[in-house]
Amino acid sequence: MSIVINEPGLIAEPEPIRSRGGILWDTIRRRPSATIGATILSLIVVGAALAPWIAPYDLHEQVGPPFGAPSWQHPLGLDDGGVDMVTLLMWGARISLVVGFAATLVSMLIGGTIGVVAGYFGGKVDGILMRITDYFLVIPDVPLMIVVAAIWGPSLFHIVIVIGILLWTSTARVIRAQVKSVRERVYVKRARALGAGHVRIVMRHVLPQVAPLLIANTVLTIAVAVFDETALAFLGLGDPSRISLGKVIENAFQRAAISAGAWWAIVPPGVLVALLILSCSLLGQALEDALNPRLRVAHVSARGFRLRPLVGRNADAV
Amino acid sequence: MRGADYLLKRTAFAIVTVFIAVSINFVLFRLAPGSAVSNLSRVPHATQETRNALKQQFGLDKSRGEQYVLYLKQLVHGNFGVSFANSQPVAENLRTAIANTLPMVLLGTLFAIIVGTFTGVIAAWRRGTGAEGATVTSALAFYSMPTHWLGLMLVILFAGVLPTGGMTDDFLINPSWWTHVQDVLKHMILPSLTLGLVLFGEYTLIVRSAMLETLGEDYILTARAKGLKPWAIVRKHALRNAMLPIATLVALSLGYIVAGAILVETVFSWPGIGRAVYDAVLARDYPMLQGAFLVLTVSVVFFNLVADLLYFRLDPRITQ
Amino acid sequence: MSALLETEDLQVWFDLPRGGTLHAVQGISLGLERGERLGLVGESGCGKTTTALALMGLLPASATVSGRVLLNGIDILRGAEETMRPHRWVDLSMVFQGAMNAFNPVKTVGSQIVEVLELHHRAAGRAARVRTGELLAAVGIPDDRAGRYPHEFSGGMRQRAAIAMALACNPSVLIADEPTTALDVMVQAQILELLDALCRDFGLALLLVTHDLPIVAQLCDRAAVMYAGELVEHGSVDTLFHAPRHPYTRLLFAATPDLHGDGLPASIPGAPPRLDRQNEGCPFRPRCDRAFARCVDERPLLRTVAPEHGAACHLNDVAAEVAH
Numbered sequence: 001m002s003i004v005i006n007e008p009g010l011i012a013e014p015e016p017i018r019s020r021g022g023i024l025w026d027t028i029r030r031r032p033s034a035t036i037g038a039t040i041l042s043l044i045v046v047g048a049a050l051a052p053w054i055a056p057y058d059l060h061e062q063v064g065p066p067f068g069a070p071s072w073q074h075p076l077g078l079d080d081g082g083v084d085m086v087t088l089l090m091w092g093a094r095i096s097l098v099v100g101f102a103a104t105l106v107s108m109l110i111g112g113t114i115g116v117v118a119g120y121f122g123g124k125v126d127g128i129l130m131r132i133t134d135y136f137l138v139i140p141d142v143p144l145m146i147v148v149a150a151i152w153g154p155s156l157f158h159i160v161i162v163i164g165i166l167l168w169t170s171t172a173r174v175i176r177a178q179v180k181s182v183r184e185r186v187y188v189k190r191a192r193a194l195g196a197g198h199v200r201i202v203m204r205h206v207l208p209q210v211a212p213l214l215i216a217n218t219v220l221t222i223a224v225a226v227f228d229e230t231a232l233a234f235l236g237l238g239d240p241s242r243i244s245l246g247k248v249i250e251n252a253f254q255r256a257a258i259s260a261g262a263w264w265a266i267v268p269p270g271v272l273v274a275l276l277i278l279s280c281s282l283l284g285q286a287l288e289d290a291l292n293p294r295l296r297v298a299h300v301s302a303r304g305f306r307l308r309p310l311v312g313r314n315a316d317a318v
Numbered sequence: 319m320r321g322a323d324y325l326l327k328r329t330a331f332a333i334v335t336v337f338i339a340v341s342i343n344f345v346l347f348r349l350a351p352g353s354a355v356s357n358l359s360r361v362p363h364a365t366q367e368t369r370n371a372l373k374q375q376f377g378l379d380k381s382r383g384e385q386y387v388l389y390l391k392q393l394v395h396g397n398f399g400v401s402f403a404n405s406q407p408v409a410e411n412l413r414t415a416i417a418n419t420l421p422m423v424l425l426g427t428l429f430a431i432i433v434g435t436f437t438g439v440i441a442a443w444r445r446g447t448g449a450e451g452a453t454v455t456s457a458l459a460f461y462s463m464p465t466h467w468l469g470l471m472l473v474i475l476f477a478g479v480l481p482t483g484g485m486t487d488d489f490l491i492n493p494s495w496w497t498h499v500q501d502v503l504k505h506m507i508l509p510s511l512t513l514g515l516v517l518f519g520e521y522t523l524i525v526r527s528a529m530l531e532t533l534g535e536d537y538i539l540t541a542r543a544k545g546l547k548p549w550a551i552v553r554k555h556a557l558r559n560a561m562l563p564i565a566t567l568v569a570l571s572l573g574y575i576v577a578g579a580i581l582v583e584t585v586f587s588w589p590g591i592g593r594a595v596y597d598a599v600l601a602r603d604y605p606m607l608q609g610a611f612l613v614l615t616v617s618v619v620f621f622n623l624v625a626d627l628l629y630f631r632l633d634p635r636i637t638q
Numbered sequence: 639m640s641a642l643l644e645t646e647d648l649q650v651w652f653d654l655p656r657g658g659t660l661h662a663v664q665g666i667s668l669g670l671e672r673g674e675r676l677g678l679v680g681e682s683g684c685g686k687t688t689t690a691l692a693l694m695g696l697l698p699a700s701a702t703v704s705g706r707v708l709l710n711g712i713d714i715l716r717g718a719e720e721t722m723r724p725h726r727w728v729d730l731s732m733v734f735q736g737a738m739n740a741f742n743p744v745k746t747v748g749s750q751i752v753e754v755l756e757l758h759h760r761a762a763g764r765a766a767r768v769r770t771g772e773l774l775a776a777v778g779i780p781d782d783r784a785g786r787y788p789h790e791f792s793g794g795m796r797q798r799a800a801i802a803m804a805l806a807c808n809p810s811v812l813i814a815d816e817p818t819t820a821l822d823v824m825v826q827a828q829i830l831e832l833l834d835a836l837c838r839d840f841g842l843a844l845l846l847v848t849h850d851l852p853i854v855a856q857l858c859d860r861a862a863v864m865y866a867g868e869l870v871e872h873g874s875v876d877t878l879f880h881a882p883r884h885p886y887t888r889l890l891f892a893a894t895p896d897l898h899g900d901g902l903p904a905s906i907p908g909a910p911p912r913l914d915r916q917n918e919g920c921p922f923r924p925r926c927d928r929a930f931a932r933c934v935d936e937r938p939l940l941r942t943v944a945p946e947h948g949a950a951c952h953l954n955d956v957a958a959e960v961a962h
Contacts, residue, residue: 137570138335138622139342142577143595143614147346147607150599223462230464231581235596249467253585263474270467278462297698298533300541300548300556302444304719305697308649308704446699536739543696543734544754544803545726554753555742562744634787635743 024212027290028283034290037283044276048093057084059091059243066255067262077264079248080255085264088248089272095244096226096273099160103225106164108171108218115175116210120183120202126176133169141166142231149237156239163228171217174288175210182209213291220284223277230273245269245276321630328630332623339615344389347608348382362402372400398612399605403597408609411594416613418485419590422506423579426513431568434518438525442533443552453522461519465578469512469585481505483587509586513578517571524567528560535559562633569625572618641669641708642843643693643730643811648705650688650697659702660914662688664867666705667940670811675837675844677854677875679890680864683910687735689864690813690847694730695722728758731804733797735816740800741788747799748774748784754806773802777832794825798832805836812837815847830856851891855879860946863887866910866921869940873947883949885926920952928953 028034047054057063061083068078076085118129148162182188188205196204232238233246234253252258252265373379376399377388392398398408434457441453460468473482481487485505486498493501532538533556541551576592583592591610598606650663663685670676678686691697693707695718707715707722709729714721734740741750748770755766771781777798788796797817804812814833818826830853837844846858854861855875862872863886871884882888889906908925911917920926923933932952940950 134331135335135338138573138619139339139615140573140576140618142573142580143611144342146580146595146599147611150602150607151346151604227464231466231577234464234466234581235584236600246464249464249470253466253470258470258473258477266467266470266474270464270471273464273467274459274462277464278458281458281462297700298442298445298530299535299539299696299698300533300551301699302447302548303699304548305695305699305701305703307715307718308651308702536734537742539696540734540740540800541742543694543726543732545723545728545757547723555745559742559744633744635789 023290024215024287027287031286031290033282034286037279037281037286040275040279041283044093044272044279045097047090048097051087051090051094055087055090057087059083059087067257067260067265069262070264076268077262079265080251080257080262085268088243089245089269092243092245092248092269093272093276095156095239095242096229096246096276099156099163099229099244100222100226100276102160103163103167103229104218104221106161107167107221107225108214110164111168111171111217112175112210112214114168115172116179116202116206118172119176119179120198120206122180122183129172130176133172136166137169139166141228145228145232146235146237149232154232154237154239156242159229159232159237159239163225163232167221167224167228171214171221174217175214178210178213179206182206213288216284216287216291218284219280219287223280223284226273226276226280245273249273324630325627328623328626332619335619336616339619340390340393340612341386343608343612343615344386347604348385348389363405393612398609401606402603403601403606408605411606412591412609412613415589415591415594415610418588419579419583419592421502422510422582422588422590423513423575425506426510426582427517427575429510429514430517430521433514434521435525435564437518437522439529439552439557441522441526442529445530450526454526457519457522457526459519460515461523463516464581465512465516466581466585468516469509469582472508472512473585476508480508482508485589505586505588509582509588512585513575513582516578517575520571520574521568524571525560525564528563528567529556531563532556532560562629565625565628565632569622569628572621572625576614576618642672642674642710643670643845644668644706644708645689645693646706646708648689648692648707649703650685650692651702653700653702654914658914662867662913663692664913666864666869668862668869668872670843670845672810673837673841673843674860675846675858677858677861678845678847678864679849679851679854679861681849681890681910684864685867685913686847686864687815690732690815690845693813693845694726694732695719696732727754727804727809728807729809730811730813731807731809732813732815733800733804733817735819740803741796743788746785746787747791747796748786751784751799751803751806754803758807760807769806773806774799776805776836777802792825793821794828797821797825797829801829801832801836805840805842808840809842811843811845813845813847816849817846818850818853819848826853833857863890866917867913868921868950869948870922870951871949872940873944873949877944877947883943883947883954884922884951885928885953886922887949889927 028038062081063084064074064078064082066078066080066082068074068082070077074084074086076089079085079088114129114133118126144166145162149158152158183206188201191201191205229238229244230246230249233244234250236250238244238247238250248269249266252262252269257263257265375397376392377385380388396409398412400406401408401411404411437453437457441450441457444450463471476482481504485502487501487505490497490501533552538551538555541555542548546554579590580592580595582588583590584596587593591613594606595610595614597603598610645666645668648663648666648668649661651659651661654660666685666689668676668678668689678689680686688697692703695707695715697703703715703718705715706713709725714725741747748767751770751773752766755761755769760766761769767784770784774781774784779795779798779802783791783795791799801817812833817833818829821829833844833846834857836842844857846854848854858875860873861875861878863870863878863884865886871878871882871887873883878887879891882891886906906925911921911924918937919935920929920933920938923929926933930952936952938950938952940948941954942948943954
């Protein structure tokens with residue numbers, strides 16, 4: 001089979017992604033930021049999931065005085081109720097993660113659907129959906145969340161819905177862009193020409209291409225969802241019957257942990273939340289970069305090109 | 319005039335968004351379950367006459383549609399209702415609160431923009447070196463910290479050195495104007511710094527990525543070919559162009575600044591609009607909550623519009 | 639008399655993100671005389687653009703260069719960026735591929751030409767603006783356009799403005815990298831005529847880097863053919879068209895659609911070798927229709943096969959041996 005001499009400007013169409021997990025796993029292995037992010041995230045998730053079995057003490061068990069200082073048995077000290085901080089953190093992480101994942105699931109479903117529909121059908125449908133997205137974008141998230149939570153009462157369910165309803169916009173945009181580019185690819189056009197129905201095309205051709213990017217965006221959304229939950233809990237709108245990491249911080253704040261000098265009641269939960277958000281951001285960003293490479297050579301930088309002393313053509317160079 | 323229709327479109331969009339926000343406000347508060355929320359005449363400690371007067375004013379006995387129209391009319395006149403907490407007009411409370419919030423937020427945002435741009439440019443300029451890694455890591459770290467937690471950290475660190483609560487020192491009686499200003503500024507340092515640090519993280523990343531994108535453009539290579547020195551290229555060409563995506567993204571971060579302000583004011587008991595929201599939530603002071611939400615939303619829409627106009631000014635390519 | 643611009647064994651390596659290097663330019667030795675027009679041709683990816691950029695030192699930080707670049711006999715490469723920068727635009731200037739983007743979109747075209755004039759102390763302020771108008775007029779752009787932004791120019795006009803800018807400081811060498819790609823045919827012809835006229839009027843030496851052979855035939859006296867980072871043949875355009883001494887040159891020129899001939903352009907099966915690893919033997923061998931045993935493990939060197947005509951192919955040695 002012959003190949004004509006390449007013309008510059010002829011961009012080869014990317015190969016359809018065959019193995020869905022392939023590229024994601026690859027990125028995690030190869031890019032250091034993704035590896036770090038994935039590792040930290042996994043550790044936190046596993047620790048939280050296994051909390052009922054591996055937490056050193058019982059969640060409601062008072063094992064010492066309020067704001068007891070750190071010691072060998074309690075490396076992170078005790079909270080205002082005399083409960084072991086390490087235990088609190090593990091259980092708190094569970095709720096924070098649950099809210100984070102659930103809210104993200106809601107947002108992913110809404111955003112993904114809107115993105116796919118807008119990108120696939122284009123035209124008027126696209127215009128209307130993007131208009132709606134634009135309006136949603138401008139309204140500030142946290143005040144709306146606060147208002148809704150205040151009116152409808154703080155329960156885990158409400159919080160998840162409220163956060164989810166506000167986070168879908170970025171997902172929708174990213175997915176829409178991807179779907180638009182996939183739609184123009186040769187094999188999709190071929191399928192359409194052969195008379196395949198819309199649903200079939202979306203399920204078989206569009207979704208597999210879009211899935212990795214959706215996952216990357218989801219990870220990034222989890223970071224925001226966790227932050228939002230922490231903020232709501234801090235403002236007293238968290239579910240009072242569940243302890244999330246945000247609630248731990250709020251408790252400490254309310255019970256004047258700082259005046260009592262009990263830094264261990266405040267610093268560790270915040271560090272854990274920050275690590276959670278950081279790991280999701282690192283991982284999500286690295287995945288997104290890998291899937292949407294906007295790699296460009298910087299034409300100017302602090303360092304210039306290097307000179308090598310003259311090497312003879314037949315010498316063993318390099 | 320160039321791009322008159324672009325300006326018109328963006329302004330119309332802003333107005334429609336405000337309208338939508340206003341309507342959402344109405345729906346949330348007046349149509350919510352429970353008369354505690356929808357009944358604006360339930361100001362605690364009010365006499366029956368006051369209550370009747372308020373009922374009439376807000377048309378609480380009329381149909382929903384009529385209430386809506388009345389609501390819009392009153393907004394235009396600046397009547398936001400009466401606060402449950404201090405029985406003062408909500409509009410008054412909001413006015414004071416906004417005046418307190420603005421300087422604090424402005425200081426923090428300015429800090430973030432200046433420092434963030436500086437570190438972002440350095441990170442892009444020294445790509446692939448340790449300096450880039452260090453700046454990106456610290457930016458990410460600050461960006462990942464919950465705002466209120468960072469505030470608490472600063473309280474722990476600076477307690478005793480800087481004031482950590484309120485806007486003024488309660489023990490200062492009849493201070494001179496200058497002393498008062500100094501007092502307020504001292505109290506402003508920590509809250510502004512908290513807001514500024516979290517924003518700085520985000521801005522560093524934005525500026526870095528915008529600069530990297532710009533430095534890969536063809537005209538940068540041309541500039542280098544023309545014989546310009548590297549730093550001159552950054553100053554004269556790259557920065558100017560990178561301002562465009564930066565301006566857009568800063569505008570998008572406005573919604574975040576609002577959230578950040580709420581959290582920071584709560585931690586530092588700063589009597590601004592963020593704290594007003596928090597207090598209103600605690601006290602279930604719905605008229606205040608409704609008013610504050612509206613003000614916050616409208617200001618975000620407004621600043622987004624400002625950003626659009628700025629973008630329009632900066633980019634000669636926009637003509638439609 | 640030394641050539642105006644010469645390279646000696648120019649080599650360029652690029653660092654690859656995953657480690658290792660790409661040997662993009664593997665020992666190019668070229669010469670360009672005053673007022674001469676040389677075409678540098680080859681398929682995309684062969685290293686011709688990199689070579690052109692290297693002549694002005696416009697390579698990124700991921701590049702490593704070796705060899706010499708001689709301007710009027712002086713090696714300007716020896717101090718890397720510091721010794722190359724002073725010569726940019728005043729001795730050597732360049733018109734880039736896709737001049738669509740050569741101009742900064744947020745500044746007026748005129749201001750960017752003024753910038754070069756002021757930078758190199760040719761004129762300042764009002765005098766610079768006047769001169770800019772003259773330069774634009776020389777390429778056929780009315781001078782009231784100077785205050786417009788790049789997006790307000792058509793592609794062809796932008797290219798012409800880029801040429802005007804390139805000549806602002808009276809260089810002796812103009813490097814044109816794919817100056818007509820992405821322009822439509824009518825505009826292409828205009829640009830070529832313009833280049834022809836300007837080079838004649840100003841006595842410029844022209845290095846035309848392109849994959850488009852007809853324009854080389856139109857504008858250039860001599861041509862050099864690159865393949866996989868190496869120079870495989872050089873000589874007068876006539877000779878290369880009618881009596882090439884390298885199979886790649888022959889196939890390349892045969893693949894050019896010919897207005898007079900019939901039949902479809904022939905295509906060369908296969909693809910160029912990867913440049914991120916050391917390769918044995920002749921780089922063209924896998925695609926060559928005349929390869930033989932020696933081509934497998936011995937790399938052919940560039941040899942003079944006739945006056946002003948060099949080629950890197952073992953077949954020439956065979957012919958020479960046969961002739962003896």
